[in-house]
Amino acid sequence: MRCGNIAIIGRPNVGKSTFLNCVLEHKLSITSRKPNTTRNAILGVYTRNDTQLLFMDTPGWQTAPKKLLNRHMNREVKDSLRDIDCVLMLADARGWRSEDDAVVSLFTNQENKKIILALNKVDLVRDKQTLLDLVDLLNNKYNLFNEYLFISAKKRIGIFELCNVLSQMCPRRAFSFDPETLTNRSERFLISELVREKLFRYLGEELPYETKVSIDNYKESKNLLHLDCSIWVERDGQKAIIIGKDGLSIKKIGTTARADIENLVGRKVYINLWVKVRKGWRDDLSFLEPVDLKG
Numbered sequence: 001m002r003c004g005n006i007a008i009i010g011r012p013n014v015g016k017s018t019f020l021n022c023v024l025e026h027k028l029s030i031t032s033r034k035p036n037t038t039r040n041a042i043l044g045v046y047t048r049n050d051t052q053l054l055f056m057d058t059p060g061w062q063t064a065p066k067k068l069l070n071r072h073m074n075r076e077v078k079d080s081l082r083d084i085d086c087v088l089m090l091a092d093a094r095g096w097r098s099e100d101d102a103v104v105s106l107f108t109n110q111e112n113k114k115i116i117l118a119l120n121k122v123d124l125v126r127d128k129q130t131l132l133d134l135v136d137l138l139n140n141k142y143n144l145f146n147e148y149l150f151i152s153a154k155k156r157i158g159i160f161e162l163c164n165v166l167s168q169m170c171p172r173r174a175f176s177f178d179p180e181t182l183t184n185r186s187e188r189f190l191i192s193e194l195v196r197e198k199l200f201r202y203l204g205e206e207l208p209y210e211t212k213v214s215i216d217n218y219k220e221s222k223n224l225l226h227l228d229c230s231i232w233v234e235r236d237g238q239k240a241i242i243i244g245k246d247g248l249s250i251k252k253i254g255t256t257a258r259a260d261i262e263n264l265v266g267r268k269v270y271i272n273l274w275v276k277v278r279k280g281w282r283d284d285l286s287f288l289e290p291v292d293l294k295g
């Protein structure tokens, strides 16, 4: 048996969460085209035959975090690098940036660990020669990566090969989780994330970053899950935007979130959404803990 801890690390928006979902064939970690969607590290357990890969999806590494929230996100990244067997760094196959160099500097001192670089989004690269040039460049720059792989998390290219490489790098060790386990996160946390994903999808470019979701009431009755859920914002004007004209915006958030939540929990869901104002929540430590730690 093999079992290994793998941290998925990379700058924002390179496809870390999409990759995890692709491997697990489940929507576990929320994604969006906007950077910094993932705020808390989330464990995804992938079991195949005699191998268990424990993937830690992390927030994107931020080079200039201003708010406490953003520093908290970077702390999640650093914490996930402890006690691991392998670093899986993701970068965009279309080009290397200085933010990627900042990510590399996080684990240059982890010499005894396996470090794999997966260049994601190859589906967007027409001229494949540029991929080989990129590997050449990185090979000259860093004597660090044990393997380079080209993948597309969205189109499911190279994923099987990457999992094989990771499996080979895992130590011989008993499984940490039951083979059926998908995550260590509570259902409650995953639900709040699904609501947050819709905020990232449907609200403008800035507003999602000033929102937080909490599940206040979680009640089971026969085949129905009843949820009361609060969306926290910083200012009154933002509340009006989330609700929208004639309540259309909040309605769309509610119906799309409910569909995903029903998929997750496998039963009917009734969800009430409340929008609440709490000035400065992104600098309020007690407010930054993920839902399932607070209970």
Ligand SMILES: Nc1nc2c(ncn2[C@@H]2O[C@H](COP(=O)(O)OP(=O)(O)O)[C@@H](O)[C@H]2O)c(=O)[nH]1
Pocket (backbone or CB within 6 Å): 010, 011, 012, 013, 014, 015, 016, 017, 018, 019, 030, 031, 032, 033, 034, 035, 036, 037, 038, 060, 120, 121, 122, 123, 124, 151, 152, 153, 154, 155
């Ligand atoms: N074309 C393409 N888009 C991708 C791929 N992987 C991720 N994306 C998109 O990139 C954006 C960011 O993905 P996400 O997983 O949230 O990135 P993260 O911040 O690194 O977790 C989303 O819009 C994804 O749909 C890929 O392989 N190909």
Ligand SMILES: [Mg+2]
Pocket (backbone or CB within 6 Å): 016, 017, 018, 029, 030, 031, 037, 038, 058, 059, 060
């Ligand atoms: Mg993410």
